[in-house]
Structure formats: C-alpha cells, structure tokens
Amino acid sequence: MKLTILGCYSATPRTLGNTTSQVLEIGNHMFLIDCGEGTQVHLRKHKVKFNRIKRIFISHLHGDHFFGLVGLISTFRLLTREADLHVYGPKGIKEVVTLQMKLADSWTNYNLYFHELTATESELIFEDEAVEVYTIPLEHRIYTNGYLFKEKEGDRKLDIDAAKAANIDVAYYRKLKQGFDVENEDGVLIDNKTVTFPAEKPKSYAFCSDTVYKEDIVPIIKDVDVLYHESTFLENHAHLAPKTKHSTAKEAATIAKLANAGTLILGHYSSRYPDLNLFKEEAHTVFDNVELAEDGKSFDF
Amino acid sequence: MKLTILGCYSATPRTLGNTTSQVLEIGNHMFLIDCGEGTQVHLRKHKVKFNRIKRIFISHLHGDHFFGLVGLISTFRLLTREADLHVYGPKGIKEVVTLQMKLADSWTNYNLYFHELTATESELIFEDEAVEVYTIPLEHRIYTNGYLFKEKEGDRKLDIDAAKAANIDVAYYRKLKQGFDVENEDGVLIDNKTVTFPAEKPKSYAFCSDTVYKEDIVPIIKDVDVLYHESTFLENHAHLAPKTKHSTAKEAATIAKLANAGTLILGHYSSRYPDLNLFKEEAHTVFDNVELAEDGKSFDF
Numbered sequence: 001m002k003l004t005i006l007g008c009y010s011a012t013p014r015t016l017g018n019t020t021s022q023v024l025e026i027g028n029h030m031f032l033i034d035c036g037e038g039t040q041v042h043l044r045k046h047k048v049k050f051n052r053i054k055r056i057f058i059s060h061l062h063g064d065h066f067f068g069l070v071g072l073i074s075t076f077r078l079l080t081r082e083a084d085l086h087v088y089g090p091k092g093i094k095e096v097v098t099l100q101m102k103l104a105d106s107w108t109n110y111n112l113y114f115h116e117l118t119a120t121e122s123e124l125i126f127e128d129e130a131v132e133v134y135t136i137p138l139e140h141r142i143y144t145n146g147y148l149f150k151e152k153e154g155d156r157k158l159d160i161d162a163a164k165a166a167n168i169d170v171a172y173y174r175k176l177k178q179g180f181d182v183e184n185e186d187g188v189l190i191d192n193k194t195v196t197f198p199a200e201k202p203k204s205y206a207f208c209s210d211t212v213y214k215e216d217i218v219p220i221i222k223d224v225d226v227l228y229h230e231s232t233f234l235e236n237h238a239h240l241a242p243k244t245k246h247s248t249a250k251e252a253a254t255i256a257k258l259a260n261a262g263t264l265i266l267g268h269y270s271s272r273y274p275d276l277n278l279f280k281e282e283a284h285t286v287f288d289n290v291e292l293a294e295d296g297k298s299f300d301f
Numbered sequence: 302m303k304l305t306i307l308g309c310y311s312a313t314p315r316t317l318g319n320t321t322s323q324v325l326e327i328g329n330h331m332f333l334i335d336c337g338e339g340t341q342v343h344l345r346k347h348k349v350k351f352n353r354i355k356r357i358f359i360s361h362l363h364g365d366h367f368f369g370l371v372g373l374i375s376t377f378r379l380l381t382r383e384a385d386l387h388v389y390g391p392k393g394i395k396e397v398v399t400l401q402m403k404l405a406d407s408w409t410n411y412n413l414y415f416h417e418l419t420a421t422e423s424e425l426i427f428e429d430e431a432v433e434v435y436t437i438p439l440e441h442r443i444y445t446n447g448y449l450f451k452e453k454e455g456d457r458k459l460d461i462d463a464a465k466a467a468n469i470d471v472a473y474y475r476k477l478k479q480g481f482d483v484e485n486e487d488g489v490l491i492d493n494k495t496v497t498f499p500a501e502k503p504k505s506y507a508f509c510s511d512t513v514y515k516e517d518i519v520p521i522i523k524d525v526d527v528l529y530h531e532s533t534f535l536e537n538h539a540h541l542a543p544k545t546k547h548s549t550a551k552e553a554a555t556i557a558k559l560a561n562a563g564t565l566i567l568g569h570y571s572s573r574y575p576d577l578n579l580f581k582e583e584a585h586t587v588f589d590n591v592e593l594a595e596d597g598k599s600f601d602f
Binding site for chain 1 (some may be wrong): 315341345364369371375376396404406407442443590601
C-alpha cells in the first residue's frame with residue numbers, strides 16, 4: 001500500500017502549497033482521493049500514469065477538494081482514454097461535471113460513471129476480490145464523506161521447500177494457498193499450516209477530511225493501519241474549529257488514539273502557520289506515531 | 302499598456318505549459334483575459350494584486366480557457382474581497398459558476414456580475430472615460446469571442462515652460478490639456494498648439510483565441526497596435542486547422558498583415574511542436590513584427 005500526497009493544504013492553491021489530492025495504490029488499484037485545482041499537473045509531476053486511475057473518490061464539493069476534477073476528466077478525453085472512469089462523490093457532482101461538458105460540447109469518449117452519495121451512515125461503495133471501500137460520514141459545513149480502503153485477506157504463502165518435502169503434487173499448490181489441507185502423493189492428509197506461511201496482514205487506510213472532531217467515526221475506522229485526519233488548526237485556534245467544522249492537530253491525534261490507528265498522517269493545514277512541525281508536536285502529546293503530509297511526499301506501508 | 306502572459310498553451314495544463322490566461326494593464330485597469338486551470342496560482346507567481354482585477358473576459362467555455370475561473374472567484378471570497386467583480390463570457394458561464402457556489406454553499410461576499418454574451422456581431426461591452434472594450438466574434442467549435450481593448454484619446458500634454466512664457470493663469474491649464482485655446486493674463490487668445498504637445502496616441506490590443514482563419518475580423522481590428530492571434534498549428538498540419546477550428550502561424554500572420562497590426566503575438570501552441578521558433582519563422586514569411594507568447598513573459602507597449 002502506497003500513499004502519495006499531491007496536495008495537503010486548505011482553502012486556496014498557492015505557488016507552494018497545493019489543495020487536497022492523494023493517490024492511493026492498494027491491491028492493483030490506483031485510487032485518486034479528492035482533486036483540488038491543478039491535480040492533473042501534480043499527477044504529471046509525480047509521473048502517475050493517467051490510465052491507471054479508474055476510480056476517483058471526492059469527499060465534498062468545496063473547491064479545494066474538487067475544482068480539479070472537471071479538468072482531469074476533460075484531459076482524459078483529450079488523451080483519448082478508453083478505460084472506464086468511476087467517480088464517487090456527493091450528489092450534485094454529476095450535474096456540475098456534465099454541465100461543463102455540455103457547455104464545451106465535449107463529451108468523453110470513454111465511459112464515465114458517477115456514483116452519487118447521499119447516505120449518512122457508512123456504506124460499502126466498492127468491492128472486488130482484493131479491496132473494499134466504505135464511506136466514513138464526516139461532519140463539515142456541507143455533506144462530506146471520508147473513505148476507508150481495506151485490503152481483503154490474501155492467500156497464504158506457499159512454503160515451497162516444505163511442500164516438496166511433503167511430496168505434494170504441484171496441482172494442489174493453489175488449494176494450499178487458499179488454506180486447504182490436501183493429500184500428498186502417498187495419500188496422506190497434510191496439515192496446511194505445515195507447508196504454508198500466513199497471508200500478509202491486510203492493510204487499511206482511512207481518509208478523513210474535512211471534518212469537525214467527531215468520535216462517531218471511531219468504530220468505523222477501528223484498528224486502521226493508517227489514518228489521514230485533517231488538522232486545519234492548532235489548539236491556539238481551537239475556537240475556530242467547531243465554527244468552521246474543522247479539527248485541530250490534537251483532536252486528530254485523539255481520534256487516532258481512540259481508533260487505535262497504526263499511524264496518523266496530519267494534513268489540510270491552514271496557511272496561517274509557518275512551521276508544520278508545530279502540528280506534529282501538538283499531535284505527539286496525545287499519539288505517538290505521527291507523520292506530516294507534505295506535497296509530493298510518499299508513504300509506503 | 303502592458304500585457305503579461307500567464308499561460309499560452311492549448312488543450313491541457315502541463316508541468317511546463319499553462320493554458321490560456323493573460324493580464325492586460327490598460328488605463329487604470331487590470332483586465333484578466335481567459336482563465337485556464339491554475340490561473341490563480343500563476344497570478345500569485347507573478348505578484349498580480351488580486352484586488353486590482355475587477356473585470357474578467359472569457360473567450361469561450363472550453364476548459365483550457367476557463368476551468369480556473371470558479372477557483373479564482375472562490376479564492377477572492379476566501380480573501381474577503383469587497384470590490385465588485387464583472388465577468389464577461391458566453392451564455393452559460395453564470396450557471397456553471399453559480400451551480401458550484403450552490404453546491405459548496407459558498408456565496409461571494411462581494412458583488413459578482415455576469416455579462417453573458419450571445420451576439421454574433423461585434424459589440425461594445427464596456428466603456429469608461431479611458432477605455433472601450435469590444436467583442437470580436439470568432440469562429441471556433443463553440444461560441445467564441447475575442448476582445449478588442451482600445452484606449453480613448455487622452456489629454457494633450459502641457460508645455461509648462463511655453464504656458465508660463467505665454468503668461469497663462471494656472472487655472473486655465475486644465476482647459477489647455479483638454480485642447481481649448483485660452484486667454485492669457487493680458488487678454489490675448491493663445492493658440493492651444495503653441496503651449497501643448499499632442500496627446501499620446503491611444504493604444505489598442507486585440508485578443509483572438511480560439512478561432513479558425515477568419516478574415517471577417519479584419520475590419521474590427523484594423524490598425525490595432527498589438528494583435529494576439531492563436532496559432533495552434535504550423536502549416537505542415539494546416540489540414541487540421543479548419544477541422545478543429547484553429548489557425549496556423551501563417552494564417553495568424555496573414556490576419557495581422559491584412560489588419561495592418563503593429564505587432565503580432567503568437568500563442569495557443571499545440572504541444573506537438575518542440576520548438577516555438579518554428580511558429581515565429583513561419584509567421585515571418587508573411588509579417589515582419591512577430592513576437593512569441595511564453596508563460597510569464599510581459600510585453601510593454
């Protein structure tokens with residue numbers, strides 16, 4: 001699982017400071033999460049292959065999270081994309097994109113599917129053999145969802161030497177990986193655990209931005225490996241957080257602690273703070289494993 | 302009159318290569334012409350004061366000319382702008398911007414006026430004591446206007462030494478600048494031309510992008526000082542120009558020649574060409590005074 005931060009600042013794009021967008025590689029997927037203005041340029045800068053992006057998840061319809069979407073969809077068209085594209089986001093996202101296509105008389109030559117969200121409870125919105133994606137209902141000034149990305153339990157790893165030694169026919173190796181006990185060439189039933197290693201622990205990633213401090217999300221993201229939680233403010237501006245429906249670094253850390261997250265990544269910083277380390281220090285008072293999102297930074301898990 | 306090119310490439314924004322946007326300083330105005338994605342960041346990079354932009358002119362509703370508009374309008378709001386903003390552009394521009402404001406539940410705290418254009422003949426769309434702005438109907442795949450910006454004839458310059466020598470009361474200097482003959486302290490009528498210099502010749506600028514080769518525009522832009530004319534293609538791709546409703550560098554130069562323009566600025570280059578000098582060389586075969594638009598380049602006239 002690899003996360004690349006394309007932008008992690010709040011409010012407005014600047015010469016140094018992109019608005020929210022991230023690429024999450026998980027299973028065989030390359031998911032784009034949020035799409036602030038200029039995202040297509042930042043994707044190019046980080047050499048992300050446009051064709052690998054098949055699903056885009058938009059948290060909410062504030063400009064700093066989605067003003068780059070229509071441009072990306074339009075550029076996909078100009079690059080003669082053929083692969084389907086699925087966009088998940090709040091109701092209204094389809095209208096705003098299609099209106100602009102209509103005005104430009106420029107329809108996509110690929111299939112473009114909108115999955116408009118309206119639920120206020122967490123729901124499964126995508127699933128295949130390797131991954132599940134759930135919404136995380138957040139509380140912001142407008143309807144907003146975070147997203148929980150979960151790998152499914154994978155196959156067990158074959159202990160090839162042990163399997164050979166146990167005289168198991170190669171034709172059964174697949175069954176072994178799937179966890180079954182099998183008979184060997186001598187008709188003896190072999191305990192799966194003696195010839196395989198456990199599957200890698202499935203990883204999970206929760207993206208929570210933008211939101212006021214909201215403990216309701218804790219059960220949804222319980223034991224998540226990596227939590228990205230917005231921290232627009234520091235505690236010295238804590239009075240602004242409930243008013244603007246944002247969180248402080250300390251609040252983000254409290255959610256991480258309650259959820260027993262593995263790692264907390266902070267982001268969505270207000271530009272009023274000159275030093276990002278202040279966010280890390282504040283979160284550290286509550287939670288140990290804190291990382292700072294920075295434009296262009298990648299995290300491998 | 303000063304023109305700053307924020308972006309001059311066609312189709313899609315790239316890491317090096319912004320889509321169309323320009324700032325024209327004329328009279329006391331700072332006009333923004335077109336607004337491709339990322340324009341607000343390029344304005345910041347070139348230290349253009351956001352508050353000085355009071356009028357924005359959009360040629361047409363293809364993304365590379367207007368996907369940055371809603372973000373700029375939104376950023377003006379976040380920066381607690383108070384000054385009125387006027388946006389000129391094709392019908393539909395109001396709906397697309399206001400829909401996004403509605404979805405974001407973020408209305409501007411300044412007055413935002415849309416002037417939607419539908420005419421197919423050139424029309425005067427803005428005028429004050431110093432400047433006139435006319436549309437230039439172009440022919441592209443969708444409804445498109447260029448814009449002609451014309452300074453009005455200014456005041457004559459006072460020859461202060463001559464005025465003093467002629468014994469004219471200071472109270473009459475304003476009348477002299479306005480071109481009137483005045484009586485001096487001795488009651489003698491003084492010929493205005495003997496105590497003033499002619500006003501500076503008013504300057505004009507025509508922005509023509511995007512368009513197929515269209516001689517109909519020549520009478521509208523006749524004798525323009527500076528013509529920006531799109532040159533998406535070179536003649537070796539001339540067959541693509543009518544199909545996509547774009548022009549070649551040679552066609553742009555032909556329009557400049559027919560219009561007796563002072564200077565031709567080329568732009569809106571297709572990214573297929575590695576060397577912009579090819580555009581200049583091609584245009585030079587028809588017209589002498591050719592300049593190349595480049596991102597970040599300024600022209601003083």
